[in-house]
Amino acid sequence: MNQQKQKISEKIESIRDDLIELSHSIHKNPETSFNEYKTVAIIIDFLKKYGYDVQEKYCGIDTSFKAVIKGRENGPKISFLAEYDALRGIGHGCGHNIIATCAAGAFIGLAEIIKDYAGEISIIGTPAEEGGAGKVLLLDRGGFDNTEYALMMHPSSGGNNLVGRGGRAASSVTVSFKGKAAHSSVPSNGINALSAAISVFNQIDMVRPNFRIQDNINGIILEGGVASNIIPELSVCEFSIRAETMLRIKELITLVEECIARAESLTGAKAEIKVEPIYAERYPNMPMCEAFKCNMSELGVEMFYPDPTVLYGSSDIGNVSIKIPAIHDYLSITDDKTIQSHSSEYTKAAAMPQADDICIKGAKGLAMTGFDILESEEFRNTINEFHTRQVPEAYRK
Ligand SMILES: [Zn+2]
Ligand SMILES: [Zn+2]
Secondary structure (H helix, E strand, O other): OOOHHHHHHHHHHHHHHHHHHHHHHHHHHOOOOOOOOHHHHHHHHHEEEEEOOOEOHHHHOOOOOEHHHHHOOOEEEEEEOOOOOOOOOOOOOOOHHHHHHHHHHHHHHHHHEEEEEEOEEEEEOOOOOOOOOHHHHHOOOOOOOOOOOEEEEEEEEEOOOOOOOOOOEEEEEEEEEEOOOOOOHHHHOOOOOHHHHHHHHHHHHHHHHHOOOOOEEEEEEEEEOOOOOOOOOOOEEEEEEEEEOOHHHHHHHHHHHHHHHHHHHHHHHOOOOOOOOOOOOOEEEHHHHHHHHHHHHHHHOOEEEOOOOOOOOOOOOHHHHHHHOOOEEEEOOOOOOOOOOOOOOHHHHOHHHHHHHHHHHHHHHHHHHHHHHHHHHHHHHHHHHHOOOOOOOOOOO
16 A cells, blocks of 8 residues: 555544544434534534534534645645434434544544645535535535535445445425315315325326436325315425436426416415425546545455446435535445345444444545545546536536
């Protein structure tokens, strides 16, 4: 191993127990999107303990933060991204405690050598990945304006150490229909809000055969009446929308809005619509992915490129990857193929010894990849050229 990488790796190894404790503390205090107050306090205390200044409430977001260390002069700006939100009901079933720990470890590891290099490294706390799109808010507020390269990992399962995996674009639409209650013996005295909701589902199903392969709209009814002898006055439903690109998501949102408008005019119920921010599709920076893969291989973890036919999920790292070169590669925390993320079994796995080991290896791999970027201008040019070619023209302003 390269001498500097050895030094970085040894630094991370020397704080192994502390990093694992950090992961476990986050795991024990699961907090959902934008409510990660205790978690952020834990991470900030950890960074301060190692002597780093932390900018709290970064970009005016209560549960975001940033810490920066500068090198000997100006140069490439590398950020390690920490996620730390949990899932309602099942805690850290997406293993974001591991993401936060890897980012903190990578930051401290690379800090070990930054003084000898031009550039700066940072850790950015990115809240609300599971809902609320914290990174989209950070992007809107300039939170990534001082980042040229964004690096993070994500835990996976079943031995799926996947590098360069993409992600689909996604959003969700919530609609409340307001009707008028009436005795069910005389339905004409009321306005049936549930009928309006059902009509939206039926209309979407009518056009479903025309969907593209990656298009998907899945709906649930959150409220649909209180008693069967009352004409429902209120209905609320929520639709998760996925597609290949953000541009296609916009078209599907319009489609849902049109279905809602027709349901309104058919039933007389009035709709109120809330559209969530769009999680963009992901553009993994392949030169950076390849470097991460090589570094993980040196650490004894073999990574693979994914099956392109599999339909993947979504993350707000996609929006970041449109703006700057980014990686979001997957390290498996359990060999058990039956354990799926977003389950209580996965929550348990996220604080088991195999996951703890990934906290350390992931931190090392990310820090070593950060080092590759710091060290070589030629590598940076390759990364930047790839990014320019990869991101579609439509996203460039
Ligand atoms: Zn998740
Ligand atoms: Zn996740």
